Amino acid sequence: MDLTIDVNIPQIESSSYPIFINDETIAKLKETLDEKTQGKKRLVIFSQKVYKLYGKILNFDKKEIFILKDGENQKTLKNFQKIIEKAISLQLSRKDVIIAIGGGVVGDMSGFVASSYMRGIEYIQVPTTLLACVDSSVGGKTAIDMPNGKNYVGAFYQPSAVYINTNFLKTLDEKQYKSGFGEVIKYAFIEKSCNCSENYNLLEYLQTNKENYEKREDEFLCKIIEICLNLKASVVSQDEKEAGLRKILNLGHTFGHAIEEITKYKRYTHGYGVVQGLMYIFNYALNNGFCDKKYYDKAFTLMNIYGYHPDKFCFINKKKVMQLMKTDKKSDSTTLTLIVPSQEKVVVEHKIDKTQELTFSVNYQN
Numbered sequence: 001m002d003l004t005i006d007v008n009i010p011q012i013e014s015s016s017y018p019i020f021i022n023d024e025t026i027a028k029l030k031e032t033l034d035e036k037t038q039g040k041k042r043l044v045i046f047s048q049k050v051y052k053l054y055g056k057i058l059n060f061d062k063k064e065i066f067i068l069k070d071g072e073n074q075k076t077l078k079n080f081q082k083i084i085e086k087a088i089s090l091q092l093s094r095k096d097v098i099i100a101i102g103g104g105v106v107g108d109m110s111g112f113v114a115s116s117y118m119r120g121i122e123y124i125q126v127p128t129t130l131l132a133c134v135d136s137s138v139g140g141k142t143a144i145d146m147p148n149g150k151n152y153v154g155a156f157y158q159p160s161a162v163y164i165n166t167n168f169l170k171t172l173d174e175k176q177y178k179s180g181f182g183e184v185i186k187y188a189f190i191e192k193s194c195n196c197s198e199n200y201n202l203l204e205y206l207q208t209n210k211e212n213y214e215k216r217e218d219e220f221l222c223k224i225i226e227i228c229l230n231l232k233a234s235v236v237s238q239d240e241k242e243a244g245l246r247k248i249l250n251l252g253h254t255f256g257h258a259i260e261e262i263t264k265y266k267r268y269t270h271g272y273g274v275v276q277g278l279m280y281i282f283n284y285a286l287n288n289g290f291c292d293k294k295y296y297d298k299a300f301t302l303m304n305i306y307g308y309h310p311d312k313f314c315f316i317n318k319k320k321v322m323q324l325m326k327t328d329k330k331s332d333s334t335t336l337t338l339i340v341p342s343q344e345k346v347v348v349e350h351k352i353d354k355t356q357e358l359t360f361s362v363n364y365q366n
């Protein structure tokens with residue numbers, strides 16, 4: 001399997017880049033990276049976990065490497081400064097390159113460093129988690145966190161290329177793998193709203209492929225990554241900076257982020273938070289007449305097939321979730337924008353007054 005997807009962003013000159021998806025050996029990936037960066041100085045930012053597993057085979061010069069510990073709590077200003085200092089010590093110039101090898105944390109941090117070091121240098125994404133493969137490594141959202149919120153400081157800054165190798169996904173622990181799948185499920189519910197020329201029927205494909213998911217079968221992995229990224233590329237090429245359409249990628253995220261924050265990024269990984277967010281928003285959609293019970297049931301059945309069950313999430317304090325949602329950076333001083341499922345695979349934007357009580361129940365109707 002060897003696929004290439006092009007992301008074209010017409011709004012910015014020279015902001016088109018390829019995403020390569022394959023299952024070649026990691027040693028071959030290293031050769032490709034060496035070829036592509038020949039003649040340039042490099043700063044390679046590794047996730048600690050990935051470095052332990054693949055550091056030897058990827059065999060970069062130790063001097064080029066910065067290892068970032070794993071976890072959302074590493075996306076700090078302090079680590080940002082350390083990495084900038086490393087770039088300075090390597091005497092990186094604007095002609096050089098940063099390579100990010102890891103999950104969303106490494107990708108977000110590396111992209112933000114690349115966007116600001118000398119007002120911007122090239123960076124390459126090598127996502128190693130399912131979540132980073134299907135979402136965060138593509139689209140140019142880069143950021144670090146602040147005490148008052150996740151991704152509070154950042155930039156839209158596109159990579160020059162993304163190299164996805166499904167071998168990395170074989171060594172993910174079950175929790176990480178399942179977390180990434182939360183974002184895959186999200187795409188199933190927004191497919192028609194992405195305005196993509198292809199009709200993938202991701203929802204139906206997922207309904208019948210649980211076994212391949214469990215086996216982490218290469219063809220299955222390449223296919224779901226290809227579908228998700230084609231959908232994402234379609235959205236980002238129409239709206240890079242989230243002025244409109246790109247907001248649909250946040251389905252489930254407003255509740256999801258709030259839930260992650262309440263549990264201090266410890267209890268739930270991002271993808272788990274997103275699936276919980278999907279359950280809340282489907283509930284909201286049903287209670288407020290956006291979607292019918294048939295679609296609601298279909299959505300819950302899919303989430304249940306993949307082992308996500310709402311009964312585990314019911315304890316979360318509804319008032320606190322609402323309070324946090326209202327301070328979400330996607331809301332302004334008076335309104336909160338929710339992305340809400342309506343018809344099958346279609347979502348709509350719904351603005352609500354912040355003073356209004358949200359109507360959703362935490363006792364899901366299954």
Ligand code: GLY
Pocket residue numbers: 135136138139141246249250
């Ligand atoms: N993860 C959502 C986006 O890239 O817009």
